[in-house]
Structures are given as C-alpha cells and as structure tokens.
Amino acid sequence: MYSEKVMDHFMNPRNVGEIEKADGVGEVGNAKCGDIMKIYLKVDDGIITDVKFKTFGCGSAIATSSMATELIKGKSIEEAVKLTNNAVVEALDGLPKPKVHCSVLAEQAVKAALYDYAQKNNIVIPGLEDYVPAKDVHDHHDGDGEE
Amino acid sequence: MYSEKVMDHFMNPRNVGEIEKADGVGEVGNAKCGDIMKIYLKVDDGIITDVKFKTFGCGSAIATSSMATELIKGKSIEEAVKLTNNAVVEALDGLPKPKVHCSVLAEQAVKAALYDYAQKNNIVIPGLEDYVPAKDVHDHHDGDGEE
Amino acid sequence: MKKRIYLDYSATTPMKKEVLDEMMPYFNEKFGNASSIHSFGREAKEALDIARDRIAKAIGAASSEIFFTGGGSEADNWAIKGIAFANKNKGSHIITSKIEHHAVLHVCEYLEKNGFEVTYLDVDEYGMIDLEQLKEAITDKTILISIMFVNNEIGTIQPIKEIAEIAKEKGVYFHTDAVQALGNIPIDVKELGVDLMNFSSHKIYGPKGVGAIYIKKGVKIHPLIHGGAQERKRRAGTENIPGIVGFGKAAELAIENLDAHIAHIQKLRDKLIEGIKNNIDYVRLNGHPTKRHPGNVNFCFEFIEGESLLLSLDMVGIAGSSGSACTSGSLDPSHVLMAIGLTHEIAHGSLRLTIGDFTTEEDIDYVIENLITIVDRLRQMSPLYEKVK
Amino acid sequence: MKKRIYLDYSATTPMKKEVLDEMMPYFNEKFGNASSIHSFGREAKEALDIARDRIAKAIGAASSEIFFTGGGSEADNWAIKGIAFANKNKGSHIITSKIEHHAVLHVCEYLEKNGFEVTYLDVDEYGMIDLEQLKEAITDKTILISIMFVNNEIGTIQPIKEIAEIAKEKGVYFHTDAVQALGNIPIDVKELGVDLMNFSSHKIYGPKGVGAIYIKKGVKIHPLIHGGAQERKRRAGTENIPGIVGFGKAAELAIENLDAHIAHIQKLRDKLIEGIKNNIDYVRLNGHPTKRHPGNVNFCFEFIEGESLLLSLDMVGIAGSSGSACTSGSLDPSHVLMAIGLTHEIAHGSLRLTIGDFTTEEDIDYVIENLITIVDRLRQMSPLYEKVK
Numbered sequence A, B: 001m002y003s004e005k006v007m008d009h010f011m012n013p014r015n016v017g018e019i020e021k022a023d024g025v026g027e028v029g030n031a032k033c034g035d036i037m038k039i040y041l042k043v044d045d046g047i048i049t050d051v052k053f054k055t056f057g058c059g060s061a062i063a064t065s066s067m068a069t070e071l072i073k074g075k076s077i078e079e080a081v082k083l084t085n086n087a088v089v090e091a092l093d094g095l096p097k098p099k100v101h102c103s104v105l106a107e108q109a110v111k112a113a114l115y116d117y118a119q120k121n122n123i124v125i126p127g128l129e130d131y132v133p134a135k136d137v138h139d140h141h142d143g144d145g146e147e
Numbered sequence C, D: 001m002k003k004r005i006y007l008d009y010s011a012t013t014p015m016k017k018e019v020l021d022e023m024m025p026y027f028n029e030k031f032g033n034a035s036s037i038h039s040f041g042r043e044a045k046e047a048l049d050i051a052r053d054r055i056a057k058a059i060g061a062a063s064s065e066i067f068f069t070g071g072g073s074e075a076d077n078w079a080i081k082g083i084a085f086a087n088k089n090k091g092s093h094i095i096t097s098k099i100e101h102h103a104v105l106h107v108c109e110y111l112e113k114n115g116f117e118v119t120y121l122d123v124d125e126y127g128m129i130d131l132e133q134l135k136e137a138i139t140d141k142t143i144l145i146s147i148m149f150v151n152n153e154i155g156t157i158q159p160i161k162e163i164a165e166i167a168k169e170k171g172v173y174f175h176t177d178a179v180q181a182l183g184n185i186p187i188d189v190k191e192l193g194v195d196l197m198n199f200s201s202h203k204i205y206g207p208k209g210v211g212a213i214y215i216k217k218g219v220k221i222h223p224l225i226h227g228g229a230q231e232r233k234r235r236a237g238t239e240n241i242p243g244i245v246g247f248g249k250a251a252e253l254a255i256e257n258l259d260a261h262i263a264h265i266q267k268l269r270d271k272l273i274e275g276i277k278n279n280i281d282y283v284r285l286n287g288h289p290t291k292r293h294p295g296n297v298n299f300c301f302e303f304i305e306g307e308s309l310l311l312s313l314d315m316v317g318i319a320g321s322s323g324s325a326c327t328s329g330s331l332d333p334s335h336v337l338m339a340i341g342l343t344h345e346i347a348h349g350s351l352r353l354t355i356g357d358f359t360t361e362e363d364i365d366y367v368i369e370n371l372i373t374i375v376d377r378l379r380q381m382s383p384l385y386e387k388v389k
C-alpha cells in the first residue's frame, strides 16, 4: 500500500514536536475530517533554521508532514514557499491515490506557517501575496479506492 | 439415485423380448415423452404362463417393466389385474420421486395387455370393467427434481 | 520469524485443518458436477447433501430450508431483493436499521431508487434498536424487516426473538443477517421464529466464497441468480462442492465446540478490554457491555486516527481493523459509529480487535503492551492531545 | 480399481495440480481479507491483483475491466439484469437466442415478467444464428444483445465478431457468455469488440464457485450484489482469494497450453465422431461439423433414451451427459436440441461426450467399443427399433 519511504517517515517521523516562541505557526485541516497538521517555524535571516510539526491523522498525513518539514529545513523562505504537494509525493516515492490529499494538506500547512511568519513580521513573501488562510482542505477521499 | 434393485433390473432385465402370437399385447406411453412400454402375455387356463416386454425409456422405465413382468408371471389374471404401481415401486426398493410415473406406466401396460386379452377372448376381467385403453400417461416429471 | 498476531477474526478467519482435509478430495478426485447422473456426479451430490444437513443441524432447520450461495453478501442481497420483488403486490415498505452491514444497507438504498420505501431504525448508544420504534414503523405496506443478529463492528446482539414476534404478529417477513452470529452464539431458527437468516463460511473457519441462507418453508421469494435447476431451482450455478463441503464441516465443528469456543474468546476479550481500560486514558468502549459478540473488542482512542494506529500495530505484527474514514475509503467514519452517536473526531480513532480460536493469553499481553506505547507515541505527535494535557 | 473414464468436461473439470498448488497457501496461511490494511490483508490483495492480471491477459483486456464473481451463472445474471436495469430509460428490448444457457434464458424470462421485451432468435440445424434475423430484430428500444460464444450442449461457435459489429453499428450493448469458449478457442475482447463477456473457472481446470466478467470501460451497468466496496464497488462480498488465485492460474495455464490442448482434444473428438458414425447406424451428429468446440461430441441415437444410455455407460465407468428430458428433470428434452429442429423422439436419445486434457486414445477406443454394445442392447429392448428392422 505505502512505499518504504512513507513507512519510514511514518514510523520514524523527523521533526516531531513544538517550537516554543516559534516565529511562524500554521495549522490546517480539522478533526472532523480526521486530519490536522500544525507546523512551527524558526526563521533566522530569512532562513528556516528549525521546523517542527504535530499531526493528527493517518499514516500518510504523518509521513507527508515529516517529509515536508525535511524539505524546507535550512531553506530560505523564498524556496520554502515554492514547496508543492507533488514535490512531497515524489520525495516519498509516491502515495496511493486516495491519500494524495495529505500532501496537499502538508503544502498548505507550510504555507500557513510562512503566512503567519509574514503577518507577524509585516512582510510580504513573494508567492503568498494572494494567500488566504484556509483551515480546511476538502478535496480528499475520492471514494473510488479499491479495498 | 437408484436403488440396487433398480440397477439390477435395469442392467439385467427379466423377460425382455416378444411373444409371437401372444394372447394379449399392451402398449402405453409415447416416444414424444420418452417412454413406451409394450407387454406381451401368454395365458393358459387363466394363468399367465409367459410374459415379455419391450421398453423405450429411461433406466427406471426399463426396471419397472422388468419388475412388473416378474410380479405377474405365473399369476392368475385376477391377481395380475390387481398389480399396482406402488407394488412395483416397493418391489424395487423405491424410486426417486420424479420417476414414480414409470411405475404408473408399468401398471398401465399390464392392464392394457390384460384388456387386449379380454377383448380378444370376449371376456370381462373383474377390475377392468371400466377400463378405457389410454396410450398416453401424462402425470410425469413434476419438474421439481433437485439436480 | 516475525511475530504475527491476527486479531481480525470478524473480517475473516483462517481455515481449520479439519476443514481443509475434508475439502481436499473434492478438488480433483471427486470433482464431478452435482447435477450429473454418473458416478462422479453422484459423489458430488452426496457431499452436497451431507453439507446441507450439517448446516441445517447447526441452526435447527430442515435441510430443505437451506440454500447455498457464493457468500454472505449474495445471501443478504437475495433475501432482501428476493422478498421485495416477490411481494411488491402486497406492499413496498421495508424496515431495517442504521447499523446493518453494507450488503443490507446498499441493497435497501438501491431499492429506494426503484420504488420501495425504507425506514432505517435508530440505535441507542450501545447499538440496540428500540422495539417500540420498530412497532411504530410497521405500516400495512410493510413487507420485510431486516435487522442483523450481531453487529460486525461493535458486536452488539439484537433481541432477535422479540423482533420475530413483532414481525409475526403483523404478518411481515423477518430476515436477520447472522453472519457474525453463527458459531459465536447458539442459534435455533425455529425457536427464534425468523423467516430468513444468512451466513458466511469464511467467518467460521471455513472457506471464502461460500454462504448459505435459511428460507423458512412457505416464504415467498424470487431467486437472485436464475438459471439451472440447482438448489431446488432457487439458486442457479454449478455448486461449489469443495467450498460447500468445507462450510458444512466448519459449521459442524463450530457447533461441537461452541461452548469451549465462547469461553475461550470471551475470557480473552474481557482481559483485553480490562487491559485497555486500566492502562490507557481517554478511551471509550463501543458496543454493548454485555449483549456483545464474545470475541469483539472495539475502542475509540481520543486524539489519534485509526489508520495510523492500525499501521503502527501492523509494524509490530498485530492485525486489527478500524472504522476510521481513512480505512473505509469513504468521506465519513463508519456508519455504525455515527449511529451510536459518536462525533466524527472520536469515531476516527476507533480500533476493532476481534478474537478467535487461535488467540492466546500471551497474544493479549503483547497487544496491551504494544498498544500502550503506540497510543502514547501517536498522541505525543497529535496537536489535539497537547490541548488536554 | 474399476476403470473410470470422464467424458463430461463441459459439465465440469478436475482441478489441475498446478492450480491447487497455487491455491494452497491462501487457505490458512495467507488467509487475510483483501480489504484489510494489515499484512494479512495486503498478501491477499497482492494475490487478487495477480489473478486479475492473469485473467485480463488471457482475453486481451485491461485489468480494471475484469470483475470476479461467484461463478458463470452469477456473471450471466449480472450482465443481463445489470444492463437491463441501468439502461431501461433508453429502452426495454433485449435480443438473445433460443440456445442460450439457462443462466441467460431464465433471466430473460424473468425480465419479461418485469416489463422487458425479449426476442429469442432462431438457430439453423447446426445451431447457428442468422445475422440477418438479428439485424431485423434490432429496434430503437433494443438495449442489449446476448448471444453465447460456444454452446455448451452441441458445441456450436457463433460469429461473435460479426455480431459485435452489428451491435456497435446500432449502438446496442453486446454480451457474450464465453464460459465454454475460454481455454478452448483464442479470445481477444478488443479484437472481437464485445462489451461484456463472462467466464467460469471450473470449466477450465480451475476451482468451482468462481467466475469473472469482462465489462468494457464505460459500459453502464448496475451491480447485482450490492454491499462492500470490493471489485471497485461493483461486486460486493469478501473476495474468495483461494478460488480467485486458482482461477487466475487456470486461465494462465489455459492460454499457455492453448494450441496443444486444442490439438489434443480435437484429434480425440474426431476419432470419437468417426468411431461412432462408422460403427453405429441410425445416429445423427448434433451441432456444426466444423464451427465446433474442439472437445464436443454430441449424437442422437435413434430408438433409445438418453438416461438409460448414460446409466449403461456409467456401469462400465464412462461418464457422459444427455439432453433427454429424464436427465434434465423437465417435461421436454433440451431446448437446444429442440431449437435445432429435432423431434422429441430423436432428442430423447441424445448423448454428449466432452473431451479434455486427461482423455487418452485408449479411452476413446474403450468408449467406442462399449457404446456399440450398449446401443445394441438398448435397441434390442426397444419397441421402436423392432419396427425398422
């Protein structure tokens, strides 16, 4: 069902936890749908020096959170904002079709955290000019999964 | 499916054949329905001294013909006319339900042969007073057989 | 070899050795078609008759009231569509419950699109229907009541005899899906007074792809599968003789061992329930505390999601199931958990562990131990948990 | 041991050893439910996928177009009812032939009682339908044509590709029952252009109780068995994994061995046909002389009845079948023999001997020898025979 990479990031997730006094925090999803992702950023000189996450959700929700944090850690804000859900999926060697929404959630969580950082610091991040914080992501579960 | 007795009378039928210049001949059934029985009688002094049959039909048609001829051989006409299909079924240790009609056919064939004998000799056999020769017997195949 | 503990007996069971042994000759020695009159066919027919007798005996029915199917779902479909179509001149109303198996619910939904009206009875927090609500739901157009015997997710056992009495009084047919009941509680169709009852072989250590239905003599029903004259012209198709033979044997074993089986799994069930309750907080036992499948354990673990729980258990060799949306492949968590009044949040964190004949005390210890660690690990990762700490 | 010669391969086949070997692990080791996400479930799912690919490959379909069922009859019922109910807004007319299997005919009769109109095409003396009659029968209300590929009694092969072309031109769905075709003639669904085609495992040395249907992508069809999300929500019920695995293997073997299989059985078939024709008078070969199942031999023996012929053969260890009324359990002889224009008298004396992979030359010699004696014995007893002598 899941690739080895997904299982590795699920069983040994990187960057789990919280950052006290984080520079940016983003939370997306909701408990009703069964997945919430919360990402904490530490930013120094435009560089993401630390990132942590907490996730309530299925295996791929946890794995995509872990991978997303890995992909932006040490990157500049400009690079981080370009993270796409496809990049997360690829880095995980793919996700089952009904689980692709988890990667969308991870992308949204990163953006939400960056947006929070921008708000707090009164700056505009290129690529987030038109960003509207959305807590729910609802394109998931196409319901045609074989089982 | 069939009892051993039935199989024995099917594989080794008694009294198969014809009697030339028989004293009575009866034929019942029709080819369309898949069974025809023809019985030949030799009668001496009111006693059935010889009996033969020819049958076109299924295993139980052949077995019931054989058994019916055995049951009337050596009997008086009065006894023979009392042969019932149940007696044939019993003597064969039973028949599957959809095959019971074969025993009815055998009883009819005996009666038809006795009737023919009576007609030829211008006598009335007790029990056959109201007999009307019928070539077809159509109560068969209840069609609810399990298979 | 890695430890593997199977606790998903309500999903399916391994076949017992005795069952496989009984089936073996029918694959390529006594392989005839039971409709054939030659010796190969007669061997098959004899085996079929024996299996039918065994099923009949297991539930107190006459052999002529037992019909084999290709599984539990087919039998559910047959019961409901067969009664609906055969009796539509009498009425077009069907009553069922909100916690039926999908093989009942989706048939009812299909019938709704085709001119029938269906009432879905509520259940209480334990998953029990309300007999008063049932009585009130019956109209003079009602032709069928279909209420499952034992729920497959939460294990709740319905008052089948009482439902049968109500149905009988009102002259309505009563079908019960007994797929999870057979082999786990005693069944006597005559004493219960039901009209139709169906079973599935692979839930009782028999082969997959075989089921059966009890249709009381005189019940008016259409076939679902038309064709050859098999099963007394009610269910066409060359009989799956090895499968049927295995099912017959499994049913025989199930009845012979019923008391020991129940005692064994109930003890382990209670041990597991206590172990979870005593060691993990923020949990909730789903289903009825006593009127319950003897091997069913179903808990919600707050703040975590069922699939991640299942995956984590799988990594330590434990096989369970969940009613979370992520495992059901639908938008919502299990309809059963919704029907007993759980919120989506809570229902997503459900775990079903079902115990069977091959489960041991040590298995249960191992599960409790691992569950404690896993639940803690997942909660530590959960943004919901931090809020209650 | 008593000699036993099985010549009823069209009724059912023994399972091949390779098939059973492939199935064995799935009974009680890899016994999981393919819907479960744990390792037991994933093992089952993998096996399911492989089997589906094998069936798809055997007939040139995509795997996503293959759906497993509980047998050939279920698949026939599904195809016809499923298309009928899903397309009734388009029309209510179905075309089939008079020589279909009962799993098609009895469904059509059922639909006739439920608002559909059915045309039953005639066949000629060889059992072939008339393409002109078919064309004329199509109206703007026609939604489905169902014509079998290979007839199970007389072996006649229909012009499937030509029928598919006609159906396509008129925008009508075309279903063909290929239960007797698979493994006996090459099949490529794309080249043939059919919309639905169904199969049965136990006719190709696979296990009983499993079948499959090819449903071309885009075909509008309702499920027959509603419930769980198995088979992409089109056929509910826990998958019969061992059965499906066996069917997949059997299909793979059938395709690998197709040429050798056909050569083998066709040679023996022709030997048997010649042996009967040359040694017994008053006989008639039923079915088409060349467009014929490679293993099918079907004769009428005048003046004798089929059941007594079968029983006599059985006593010397030969297993065959007959279309006589006495063996079909109905009032009339086989509808197929009637449709090719035989009289009742003649049809009662039919014998079908079907040849398979395990049949040998010696078997055929033995059969011819015994048949000569048996036919003679029964004719000597027959009051019909004396008239022609």
Ligand SMILES: Cc1ncc(COP(=O)(O)O)c(C=O)c1O
Pocket: C236, C237, C238, C239, D010, D071, D072, D073, D074, D076, D101, D103, D148, D150, D151, D152, D177, D179, D180, D200, D201, D202, D209, D211
């Ligand atoms: C042509 C044909 N169609 C359908 C079937 C039914 O298949 P099954 O017996 O697997 O239900 C058969 C065999 O019985 C058949 O020969």
Ligand SMILES: Cc1ncc(COP(=O)(O)O)c(C=O)c1O
Pocket: C010, C071, C072, C073, C074, C076, C101, C103, C148, C150, C151, C152, C177, C179, C180, C200, C201, C202, C209, C211, D236, D237, D238, D239
């Ligand atoms: C209560 C209940 N009904 C019906 C079914 C369906 O049975 P099967 O999988 O044999 O089709 C199941 C199991 O899946 C079940 O638990």
